[in-house]
Amino acid sequence: MGRTIYGVMGLALLLNLAAATEAAAADIASATAAYQSGDYRAAFTEFQELANGGDTQAMLWLGFLYQQGQGTVQDYDEAMNHFRTAADLGDAQAAFYVGNMYANGYGVTRDAIEAVRWFRQSAEHGDVFGQYALGQAHEHGEGAPRDLRAARRWYQAAADQGSTDAQAALQHLTANPE
Numbered sequence: 249m250g251r252t253i254y255g256v257m258g259l260a261l262l263l264n265l266a267a268a269t270e271a272a273a274a275d276i277a278s279a280t281a282a283y284q285s286g287d288y289r290a291a292f293t294e295f296q297e298l299a300n301g302g303d304t305q306a307m308l309w310l311g312f313l314y315q316q317g318q319g320t321v322q323d324y325d326e327a328m329n330h331f332r333t334a335a336d337l338g339d340a341q342a343a344f345y346v347g348n349m350y351a352n353g354y355g356v357t358r359d360a361i362e363a364v365r366w367f368r369q370s371a372e373h374g375d376v377f378g379q380y381a382l383g384q385a386h387e388h389g390e391g392a393p394r395d396l397r398a399a400r401r402w403y404q405a406a407a408d409q410g411s412t413d414a415q416a417a418l419q420h421l422t423a424n425p426e
Contacts, residue, residue: 275350276305283309283318292319307334308342315354324355335366340373347381351391360391371402379406382412387417396426 259275279294292313298306311330314323328349334342349367350359364385370378385392392398400421406414 279306279309288313288319300419304334304337304339304342308339310347311345328355340370340378343370344375344378344381347378364391376406376411378408380411383414383417388423396421
């Protein structure tokens with residue numbers, strides 16, 4: 249499970265978070281706009297204020313900013329704290345991010361089994377990135393038993409939500425059955 253794919257997936261996921269709730273949409277949109285314009289410090293400040301108010305989207309963004317060192321110093325412990333808090337509040341995307349931290353050893357000992365535990369929580373709650381990551385874990389036998397039937401099932405769930413990575417993985421499995 250490579251770092252690059254999770255980084256790209258993570259950024260794409262974060263850029264789509266702005267539309268999730270009506271109440272916070274304007275504030276999240278403003279903070280997201282600051283991020284997209286490259287004003288990471290302003291984005292960090294806005295997301296921090298929203299996260300302090302309990303906004304799980306903002307918690308995800310703060311975790312991402314800490315993980316990347318954008319608008320603040322890079323701090324994997326703080327990133328994990330924000331991701332875990334949002335996950336503990338039931339956010340499926342946050343569970344994916346916690347799993348990603350374990351899968352890549354960001355501030356924690358790399359632990360594929362723990363990563364899969366979080367990916368499963370994310371996937372079972374419908375998160376496309378969690379579904380794809382769980383498919384990868386089963387396809388490659390990293391943190392989960394190698395099980396191509398399970399890999400196909402999770403890839404299909406992600407593909408049904410429009411994941412082109414999952415669609416490509418399904419095509420690969422079809423062309424290379426074992």
